[in-house]
Amino acid sequence: MSIKSLNCLQIHGIVSLFRRVTRTMAEFWLVSAPGDKTCQQTFDKLCMTTANQNMLSTNYKFAIPDLKVGTLDILVGLSDDLGKLDAYCESVTKKIAQYLGEVLEAQRDKLQENLVANGVDLVTYLTRFQWDLAKYPIKQSLKNIAEIIGKQVSQIETDLRTKSQAYNSLKGNLQNLERKATGSLLTRNLGDLVKKEDFVLDSEYLQTLLVVVPKSFHHEWAAKYEQLTDMVVPRSSRILYEDDENCLVSVTLFRRVVDEFRHKCRENKFNVRDFQYSETEMAAGKTEINKLEADKKKQYDISEWLKVNFGECFTAWIHVKALRVFVESVLRYGLPVNFQAMLLLPHKKSLRKLREVLNDLYSHLDNSAMSGDMAGQMDIPGLMMGNVDYYPYVFYKITTDLIEK
Structure with missing residues (x-):
């Protein structure tokens, strides 16, 4: 056929x-x-x-x-x-x-x-x-x-x-949140990494700072931090958290030398983070995170x-x-x-x-x-x-x- x-x-x-x-x-x-x-x-x-x-x-x-x-x-x-x-x-x-x-x-x-x-x-x-x-x-x-x-x-x-x-607005906010939650210690939110007992609170004279120190400079930090300025509390520095590149350390000093201490840290490649421990603000931040996570759904x-x-x-x-x-x-x-x-x-x-x-x-x-x-x-x-x-x-x-x- x-x-x-x-x-x-x-x-x-x-x-x-x-x-x-x-x-x-x-x-x-x-x-x-x-x-x-x-x-x-x-x-x-x-x-x-x-x-x-x-x-x-x-x-x-x-x-x-x-x-x-x-x-x-x-x-x-x-x-x-x-x-x-x-x-x-x-x-x-x-x-x-x-x-x-x-x-x-x-x-x-x-x-x-x-x-x-x-x-x-x-x-x-x-x-x-x-x-x-x-x-x-x-x-x-x-x-x-x-x-x-x-x-x-x-x-x-x-x-x-x-x-x-x-x-797109939600996505941008979520990306910022993720960077703050999982990014470098230089930029991420520190509220989840610290505890109340890591700080000297409600003191008229003393203040606890958080400093990001490259791991390769940690021994230098340990040797120098007490001499960067006067009025640094001896042996007050502790490692609170580490990632692949940096470690987050605390140090306590008198309020009157905070600005000078920040300047000396910059000269030595130590990065002082702007952070004030506040349970109210941290709770508000977690509320915002929960809201964004709900929005993500x-x-x-x-x-x-x-x-x-x-x-x-x-x-x-x-x-x-x-x-x-x-x-x-x-x-x-x-x-x-x-x-x-x-x-x-x-x-x-x-x-x-x-x-x-x-x-x-x-x-x-x-x-x-x-x-x-x-x-x-x-x-x-x-x-x-x-x-x-x-x-x-x-x-x-x-x-x-x-x-x-």
């Missing part, structure tokens, strides 16, 4: 092995062509043609409902508006995907599996696309549907801006919001693609509405050949359209936005690789 005698379903069975697609970086071609005797025949002809050319693509029907056509003037104006809306929806969708990656942080490698639409991965959503009648009623005019989508995505973008600003909330609204934006974007296909097909092929929208998943290294095959298959639709490498560079006034892809058939590209590298 020759491949020409196979029907479209049989061909799809043959190419099932080719459907193991990398679902993170799939490039789809959304096209439409006039219906033959039936729209099914249009789809079958495409499948046969691409199959005869070494299985250039895997093809799917793309279901677009019976939308309200309106007048020619409305369609021409809407064509340009939909082009802008298409770019806007794609932009917001990518923003959400990118920001979700930032929020996931250490789990960024799981980003792609979190990018879903209607509960399924993006490739599955595209290849099984069904118009959402509840969100975008087809009894509405095309312009109204476009406005509904535009307002929906605009609101999501506004909410994203608000939520991202709040999250809200990271889950924003990641869930991002996942949900990524799906909302992606599905809205694909509905805009469907609107564009409908409008351009009516403008190209005329009335009554009779066209078949089809989604092609080109196989690797077949893009150029597939383009040539499609241009040959549909060249009769528009003799003025250019083929090969020159196609796609035409400026068609009134029908489309200037300098966009133009072929004898309606064509739009969709990529599921929405993450900036």
Whole structure:
């Protein structure tokens, strides 16, 4: 049995092995062509043609409902508006995907599996696309549907801006907290490292200082600290804490020589930390830490919001693609509405050949359209936005690789 005698379903069975697609970086071609005797025949002809050319693509029907056509003037104006809306929806969708990656942080490698639409991965959503009648009623005019989508995505973008600003502020505070909790002794919070008994408190004359001493200078500190100034309490220095590079030591001296002692310490590469032991302030600090740690758990909330609204934006974007296909097909092929929208998943290294095959298959639709490498560079006034892809058939590209590298 020759491949020409196979029907479209049989061909799809043959190419099932080719459907193991990398679902993170799939490039789809959304096209439409006039219906033959039936729209099914249009789809079958495409499948046969691409199959005869070494299985250039895997093809799917793309279901677009019976939308309200309106007048020619409305369609021409809407064509340009939909082009802008298409770019806007794609932009917001990518923003959400990118920001979700930032929020996931250490789990960024799981980003792609979190990018879903209607509960399924993006490739599955595209290849099984069904118009959402509840969100975008087809009894509405095309312009109204476009406005509904535009307002929906605009609101999501506004909410994203608000939520991202709040999250970035929280993230900055948490990073500062982490630096203070785990950083160098030169910068970290010392409240968790000392005890009340490490200090001389409530003395009119004496004060305990905390000094950061490099480990390589500790013997020098032990030999020098009592002689750095007068009025240093002998043998008052103790090591309170150590990290990889420094040790935190205490020393007690008379208040009147504190400034001089600080100066002498700087000359000897000993760093006196500004620290006053206060149980009230330390308790307030712990309260702030607890609050920030509680806020940190809200990271889950924003990641869930991002996942949900990524799906909302992606599905809205694909509905805009469907609107564009409908409008351009009516403008190209005329009335009554009779066209078949089809989604092609080109196989690797077949893009150029597939383009040539499609241009040959549909060249009769528009003799003025250019083929090969020159196609796609035409400026068609009134029908489309200037300098966009133009072929004898309606064509739009969709990529599921929405993450900036």
